[in-house]
Amino acid sequence: MNTCQPKILISQDGFCIAQCQHCQRIGLTFRNLLIGFEQTEFLDLCQTVSRVNFDESSTVFPGGQLQLVINTGHPDIQFMLSRQEFTTFSSGLSQASRRIEMQQLLKIQSN
Numbered sequence: 001m002n003t004c005q006p007k008i009l010i011s012q013d014g015f016c017i018a019q020c021q022h023c024q025r026i027g028l029t030f031r032n033l034l035i036g037f038e039q040t041e042f043l044d045l046c047q048t049v050s051r052v053n054f055d056e057s058s059t060v061f062p063g064g065q066l067q068l069v070i071n072t073g074h075p076d077i078q079f080m081l082s083r084q085e086f087t088t089f090s091s092g093l094s095q096a097s098r099r100i101e102m103q104q105l106l107k108i109q110s111n
């Protein structure tokens with residue numbers, strides 16, 4: 001049985017996305033939360049997030065701060081992001097998904 005060999009796709013302060021070179025599973029760490037995804041689930045999340053407009057979809061939460069709720073695809077797990085967090089999150093996901101697509105292209109070419 002292979003152990004996971006994560007390759008870092010993006011790594012920032014408190015935000016890291018890595019993909020296993022064997023099973024292709026993806027680990028997303030955001031602050032102190034770690035969520036695992038299959039590659040297709042992760043790319044779906046990237047697609048969803050890339051289409052979200054913060055101003056149209058955010059809600060005022062108790063305390064008066066605007067927050068955006070994002071479904072992770074896992075039942076009962078949602079991200080709740082401020083505008084600034086959403087910007088970080090969304091640009092990180094788009095970088096990671098571009099890396100994955102590039103790796104897939106390289107794989108196709110080398111086959």
Ligand SMILES: [Zn+2]
Binds near residue numbers: 025
């Ligand atoms: Zn693995």
